[in-house]
Amino acid sequence: MKDKMTPMERAKAIAKGEMADRLPCNPNVANGVARIYGCKISEFNQSARIIADAQIASYRRFGYDGVRIFTDLFPWAEAMGAKINFPADNTADLAAPALADIGQIDRLESADPHKDGRLPIHIEAMKYLIDELGEEVSCAGGLVGPFTNAFFLLGIEKMSKLFFTNPEVVHRACQVSLETCIRYAQAILDVGLTPTISEPMSSCTIVGPKHFREFGEPYLKKLVQYINSKGKPVTMHICGKTEKIWEDIVAMGIAGFSVDNVVNLQKCKEQIGDRVKILGHVDPSAVMYAGTPADVREAVIKCVQQAWDSPKGYVIMSGCSLPVETPFGNIEAMMDAAREIGYPIEPIKLEKMLRSSAHA
Amino acid sequence: MSELKQKLILQLADSVVTMNEEMTVELARTYIEAGFNPYEGINQGLARGMDRAGELYEEEEYFIPELLMCSDAMYAGLDVLRPHLKQDKLGEKHKVVIGVVEGDTHDIGKNLVKIMLETLGFEVVDLGRDVPPVDFVEKAKEIEADIIALSTLMTTTMEGMRVVMQLLERDRLRDKIKVMIGGGPISKSFADKIGAYYAEDASKAAKLAQDLVKDLVQEVQQG
Known part of the structure; x- marks a missing residue:
């Protein structure tokens, strides 16, 4: 048809x-x-x-x-020092988090979308995409949210346990992560595409609403508000169960879920x-x-x-x-x-x- | 069962559920010093605590971080109790090769399944995460495993599960080695499609493994 x-x-x-x-x-x-x-x-x-x-x-x-530049969950963590596996013909995956030791937390720096890791490649791909298709279909630049990205900086299991044992470190990682996300979102906006946020780790299949509200929501909300302040709507995807955090997500000011x-x-x-x-x-x-x-x-x-x-x-x-x-x-x-x-x-x-x- | 033993077993379960690692270790030591049976301490104390944690997860009271803290407490308790186990009491050990399929480095679910299998008396060889399909089959052949357990959280890696089935088929091992799969994107229909058994969660995986081993024994007896 x-x-x-x-x-x-x-x-x-x-x-x-x-x-x-x-x-x-x-x-x-x-x-x-x-x-x-x-x-x-x-x-x-x-x-x-x-x-x-x-x-x-x-x-x-x-x-x-809808078309979108988004190849895997890890370009931002990679740009901040995480090690990534690149299989020949499958999706990239996390090999080692950016920090081997949480004692190094102060060395964590936000990434430059025009310099670090694969981020410049993705930004360049966005330009080609919008040049060719911008007139006929909505073109998006995908990014993972600051909370999910923080898991890849600290290590998934390690960060989960740090919720209980060292919340300060989690907050610090989320903050630096947010700075990377905001810079990348701005780079997407600069080439004329619309940012879409994937936040798989916020899912209630993984993290409970209590921890989401403590560590995830505050940073995610700032990212959404930043993009909105530039006049663009935000669509967000969260895998798994989300019912218990629907109201939190809507309150952030997203346009689509x-x-x-x-x-x-x-x-x-x-x-x-x-x-x-x-x-x-x-x-x-x-x-x-x-x-x-x-x-x-x-x-x-x-x-x-x-x-x-x-x-x-x-x-x-x-x-x-x-x-x-x-x-x-x-x-x-x-x-x-x-x-x-x-x-x-x-x-x-x-x-x-x-x-x-x-x-x- | 003595009152003290009963009480300690209940407390062991509680300390796992409440994520209290230090308390679990302390209780396990007290339990062993009193000369109580370590197998019951594991099976009715630690494992029951983990079961309850799993139920709380299903009820959406607990989530993955809570389960990880529970499993840390459980492992700490296991470290105390396990050296006192007498192997012969467990009878013949059935063997499982477990791992996360190539392309996926999430191993939370796999680790939980491993704990459950171990507490049920299985000998578990853990290949870790991001494991190529052929490694599962080679290791299973090497140790004469009864079961291969595959886990993934990512839809992108499901194809690797099918490859494991194909390799077993090629080596004519489909009858000898049962394959069970689980993880976020896995459904029963996918498991049926590739000819594997589907485990919905960690505790169900352990029960499924017991049933599969029984089936294998029956098949051998009938055959």
Whole structure:
């Protein structure tokens, strides 16, 4: 199926309450773009051009409603001294945190986005992306939030225990981390893209609301406020369970919240949909990676049923970045389901679509 | 069971749940000095404390940092009690190779599963994190393991689990070595798809391992 509008035209029309061809839909392809473009994932570590071209190739193929420069969770920690594993053809991962010994905490410095680690490559890729696609689709620069990044500076287990044994060190790491995030967010804004924040460690699947409020929220909020003060809205993604911190997240002033598939989407809409746009939450693993195109179609319809009438808007999305080896056919099925559902949303049509999929 | 023993066992469990490492060590020492059975101290004291911590996690009262503090307390207690265990009381040891799949360096879940397996009497070889698929299979062959346990927190590394299954298939070991998988992005449907067993959390992983070993014994007896 073909779209009748560009993502930009669609977003503007929906925002104005005018007619559109369908809901926005973003499967969140992530490093899987390497499979579509035909390169190794490790090539993203050296070449801004390849990062951008892979994103562009994947966008051209599927026609989804958002592109983003974001290859893994670690460029910021790396730029601050963490050691990273770079597998030949898989997503980078943390090998060793920036600090081997918390006694070195005072040596921790914020990173320069134009000099340190892979950050300059990502900023350069953002320029290529917005030059080529800026007119037709929303271009984002991704970054991890200060709390999540602090885990990679201190070590994940170590920082978790420091909540109890040395909270001062955690605060110090989050503060320096925040400085890096703000400088990087400014670099994203300078090239004309919109920052989006991923904060996986804030998830209640990992950290309790008490510790989130003590160590995570204060710094995350400052990052959101900084970006807002520059006139840009912020979309945030937190993996896993988040229900217990929804109100905290909304209070930060974000414009959009992208939720994991473990969250009750309808409840999320009912509780915070009046204040933020909701994005989500087709299961990236069981449905998108391991399911069939028919499973994908059904999952998309069920998400739309739950959240289409969210007062601040709704975007069909996966619950998290897709696994690299997600079948192309499932990504296409997600887009096609959005096209088949159309716009404006008719609940009766959704019911009919679900029944036909049950008979299929 | 003597009143003192009963009381110490309960306190051991409590000190694990309340994340009190020093108290756990102190209680474990008192328990051993009184001449009580170390296996019961582990199984009914420390492990039960860890079980309760796991329940609190499921109830969203505890989270990963709390579980880590509990497991530190539990490990400290284990260090005191374990040297006093008589191996022959545990019967024949079943072996597990455990690790985090290549591409992922998160090992919180894996460590919890390891603790649970050890307290149930399994001999666990821990390959650590970021382990290439072939290493699991080679180590399992080397030590004649009954089970390979794979964990991941990242969707990007799930493919490695499938590779482990393929390697076992190639070596015709699928009947001899059972594979159990778990971790954030893993679902039962994914486990079914690659032919592995799905463990929802650490305590369920340990129980699953016991069942799998029983199955293996039955298969051998029937076969």
